[in-house]
Amino acid sequence: MRVVVTGAGGAVGRHVADRLAHNDAITELVGIDLQPGHGIVPLDLRSDDLGQVLQKDDVVVHLAASPLDFAGDDDAGSNDLEILDRLLTATRLAEAGHLVLASSSMVYGAWPENPVPLAETEPVRPNPEFRFAVARAEMEARSQAWAADTGAALTILRAATTLARGRENGLANLLRHSAAIRNADGEAPAQFLHAEDFATAVELIVVGHHDGIYNVAPDGWLRPAELAALRGTPDTQVRIPGFAVSAVSAARRRFGAQTHPGLTAYLQHPWAVANDSLKALGWSPEFSNEEAYVAGHRPSRFDGVTAKRRQELALGAAGAAIAGGGLGLAALVRWLWRRP
Template sequence: MRVLVTGSTGAVGRRACPRLAEAGHEVVGVDRFSSVRPAPGVDIVTADLAVTDLRRLVDDVDTVVHLASSLRPQLARVDPGHAIPAVAQRLLAALEDSPVTHLVVLSTAMVYGAWPDNPVPLTEEAEVRPCPNFRFAVRRTDLEERAMAWGCANDDRVVTMLRPAVTVAEEKPGGLARLLSAAVAIRSEEGDPMGQFLHADDLAEAVVVAVDQRPLGPLNVAPDGWIPAPLMAELGGQVPRLRLPAGLAGAVARLRWSLGLTEAPPGILPYTVYPWVVSNDRIRSLGWEPRHTNEEAYVAGHEPGALDQLDARSRQLLSLGAAAALLTGFLAGLVWLVRRVTGASPDR
């Protein structure tokens, strides 16, 4: 089978391509960059999906694995995932008259949203309702809808949507992991999140299973179980955190964002409060097995820093100091905003 993989030099793509080749597939990787040496059995094509004529890339392909359009924290201030709809539309248009009958799309478990009434864990039958203020999750939902519309237009087409938990790797944490890590400086009194972390190796194995088995519809991809909230708090103990009432936590998150003090958009805050862990029963039934636990994946993607060398008491003191500084900054910002509004009002 001839398989085309977009985003082939990313953390997941460069792991999935050689695995697909080892499974007996003829693999063509597509990416904007070609700095990664291709693995045996993998051909790399340098192309920008936003401008390249994609029809020539898919005219002799059986399956397309769409891994491109990942989350880039440096673009989060503009619109995280802003390129997803445009690239998807171009790709799907190219697939219309192609021999491709199977499309594998990389989505995210964030499409379920983080809500107080979410079941634990979420299965593929759960309603898709992303938190509306986090555009990355909304964009991924749009991607899924576009892909399913393409699939429904022809009975021979199969669309598989991978919905992974937060994905990490040794070389660096993923963009989503970075944003969530930045967001935990603010804690709402409404609760602490459970954690689910997926190693990029396991996600690459899920890609192979999806290509080989051709399952229709969504597939949650996550290790068995999740990390309970208390253990998550312990694992992230080195991060100074300020716990606030829900309304105030949102206001502080928005203020930090507006002042450029964080790369985490305020819309991601619910994902650090409410549950959105997923079940892996369906993909396990297809023969997939995770090689890494949640804890192992978390450690693999966690970059130790100077704060990790401090003992618990020192971290607590630092956290209290940071909380006081942050609260002082918030109050100062609020006073400045009130004075600005008052000063801007005409004196009549």
């Protein structure tokens, strides 16, 4: 079996490539990434000829993704869509046999009526304010159209937030910094997947020739209080009313914070996923949510800030954002005064 892995030099891609390289069922492994490295073919997926590395009946594992830079929200994910289109065209011409697409559990969207956990049968309806999730849903749709047209196998892996040991990724950073502002109207349970567990899932799918859609997540999830403890944030910290959270996030972002107002729903409403379908194939996660989180996060500058100072900073940002947005600081003060 010949396998091509895009993004093989990334934090997650290295785990996947290493796992596949040591499986005897795989006779040839070709890693693709922008930067050269051991066993990696340096290719720019945006411009280079992808046909030079693809062959008939290949299994193509598509992990490559643009760095999460939300300076231009309208463009978030557009590069990934362009790359996917080029890859789908190249795989069609080469008559590749199987595409494994790395997607995100964010495609389900974070909605108050979501069941916990979400199964693969739930509809895809990402929150429109967060373009990354919207782009991932579009990538799935385009891949499904490709599979229907070519007759090739397609596997979509909807992974929870994935972390590699000692490496922080853009999405995890964005979630962590955005979550510094606690929402009084509710907080979502969180899931963190270790990159090694994602790699074993890919290996199972590739070697077992499994197609379909599978959630990839650890067992269970972290409750808000548990996540706060891991972050070193007291669960007694003052929360900000829901109507102000997006404005606060936008204000912090204007001053350079790695936050995004489009994540407000994902921090408030549930989007944790079930892993039963993948476990039914024989997969089992080795790492817990807690272990994955600790492995993939470095201490932030807020870890040394007292709880009182965190509250002062949060309330100060809320006041500035609300005043600037015309919502009125008085509304926030009255709300805080009425809190039991």
